[in-house]
Amino acid sequence: MSARPVKRSLTLRGHRTSVSLEEPFWQAFRKIAAERGRTINALAAEIDTARGAEAGLASAIRVFVLDHYRRRSGDGDG
Numbered sequence: 825m826s827a828r829p830v831k832r833s834l835t836l837r838g839h840r841t842s843v844s845l846e847e848p849f850w851q852a853f854r855k856i857a858a859e860r861g862r863t864i865n866a867l868a869a870e871i872d873t874a875r876g877a878e879a880g881l882a883s884a885i886r887v888f889v890l891d892h893y894r895r896r897s898g899d900g901d902g
Contacts, residue, residue, distance in 0.1 A: 829882075836869045843868070843882050852889045 829844035845853070857867040868885065875884035 834868045835865050836872050841881070843885065845882055845885060849886055849889055852893070853885055856889065856892050 827846055829846055830850060831842050831844045832850065833840055833842050853867070854864055857864045860867065868881070871884050871888050872881055875881065879887075
């Protein structure tokens with residue numbers, strides 16, 4: 825598995841955008857969306873709405889994925 829980011833297109837509220845994430849983050853993001861019964865576009869739109877202006881979307885998705893698995897493992901202190 826490559827550690828290099830992979831660019832993929834998402835549609836957020838009707839607008840196309842590109843996001844670069846490492847493949848393990850894409851896989852985890854897809855899995856979380858499926859577990860929640862959401863599309864990755866819908867979940868990305870939620871993350872985009874909640875992120876602060878200082879955070880890029882790719883960074884916000886990485887933090888979201890990390891927080892998800894930390895909560896799941898009981899390590900919510902981060």
